[in-house]
Amino acid sequence: MRHLLQINGLDGPLLNQFGCECNRCRAPERRANTSASLITLDDQGQTVHHLLFDAGLGVVDNLNNSPYLQGPAARLDGIALTHWHPDHVAELNRLCVSHYNNRKRRGRETERVPLYCRSGTAAHLARENGHVLQTYLKQYLPHECEPPGTILSPLPLNLAGVTVTPVSVSHYTADLAPDNSLETSYCCASFVIEVANSKAALLWDIDSENEWLVRPRTAAQEQAVALLSDADLLIVDTTFWRRPTRKKTHPSFENVMRYARTLQPRRTLLVHLSGHPDGPGNPGFGWTNAEWTQAASAAWLEAGLSGAVAAPSVGEIVEL
Template sequence: MKHILVVNGLEAPMLRQFGCECDRCASPERQANTSVSLLGLNGSDEAEYHVLVDVGIGVVDSLLQNPYLYGRRARLDWLLLTHWHPDHTLGINQLCVSYHLTRQRSGRDTAQVPVWCRAGTAAWLQRERGYEWQTFLQPHISEENEPPGRLLPPLDLGIAGLKVTPVTVSHFGADRSPDDAQQVQYSCAAFIVETAVAKTVLLWDIDSENEWLVSPQTEVERTAVAHLAHADRLFIDTAFWRAKKHRATHPSFDNVQRIVANLQPKETLLVHLSGHPDGAGNPGWGWTNAQWTAAAQEVWQQKQLPGSVRVPAIGEQFEL
């Protein structure tokens, strides 16, 4: 079986901003929130499994354009959620209800979609997406509140040749209980995806304070970093171009450079881009993907950072 990853989207929450005239909003390129699909293809290029990681706005449209999932080929074996924020979960209704109805119409079974997430994210989804949660999803919850910088047990997906290991990360905008905003509940995970030949790291959303990724202090953090390091490719949250003086809910490109210098991936792929959070008139504001790639590559060369860097394309395929 050939394992591949397809990029479904790489946008931060807002996508195009209503009323904005920047280059990014004016670009005709299709947009969708950050998400990837993991697919196993048999010798006839038919999907033997489909694991979807996050489902924000525009992601279902990307699935419709995926040649391996078109029409009767559509399948969904697992939904993995990094966290509950709307730009990672707003597509749950379109995804689950439409998939359920399509299968019902074609006389196939309408089994619920297994979903993996951390307990904090499950609590938010029960509240915010109760209808879909109760009707269309089959929860597999990681019942813990581990602090950032820990490997969780590999997921039992039942897929031969594919190992997915969650890692706890800090993303303080989402690390709170739905019942008490003051109560910290760690709700976010990154994923390490391994096959016999390649390692891919999906590292979003993270805040600017995940210092353990740069200099791990404990044995547990060092173990997590060792598993994240030397990946064939690292998809990483890069919400801001300019470095922030204060604690921010997402990393800047400056944070990304420090993380990459420690993790040493072969290829760095910038996702969760927007160009708007930097603010009008600042570098990064309204940049298209091509502008982000050019600016990032210049810094990479100047500072001799490891491997290569670029923004992937929506619909792009990577062999795993």
């Protein structure tokens, strides 16, 4: 068995802004990454399982371009959603309908696709994506609202040798009660993927207040940090460059460096990049992926952090 992680996604909430003239928005390449595919191959190299994390705009095209999901190898064995924000779910309908039609054309069973998400996210989705939920997806709902830094029940995967464990994180513009009561309801999960000799942590979307990653205060938070630590690959939400002076809905690269000092990943990929909140004329604003990788690598080295850091391209594939 081989396990591959493919980076998907083109849409980020702050990317290619209407009317913006920064270098990042003007570049023709698609560069935001808010989704990943865990693709499992058997010993003959055949694709035997595909678990998709998030389905923002562009994801169907990314899957169509994957060398491991072509034609009869196209499959979708499950979807795991970090949360309900549109940049993570906007293409759910296109994905599910085309997957259903493809199965039907090929004379295969058209079962509903297992969906994992937190109960708060499911409630938000039911309001805005009720049709796709009821028609194409089979929900696994843990019915919980545990606070940030809590390990949740592993996903019920039908795949030997792979464990995917959600961890509660805070992402305050997503942590809303679905009844609009303005109460906090923790809706967002990060995921830890463990295979025989390797571990990957998918840490998005998170706000800039996830201090439990740096200073765990409870036994539950210590366990969550231990699970996220020493990963071979950390894929982490990094929306702008400078550490914010007030609470932000996403972390900056300076926040991420603090998280990495605790988590000690061997390789770090920065996703959800934009730089727009840094403002024109400041470091981070309008940076391309190459500029992010260059500046982040220099800062990483100067801070004495472990492993390498880079901004990945869409379609990049990492072997676990």
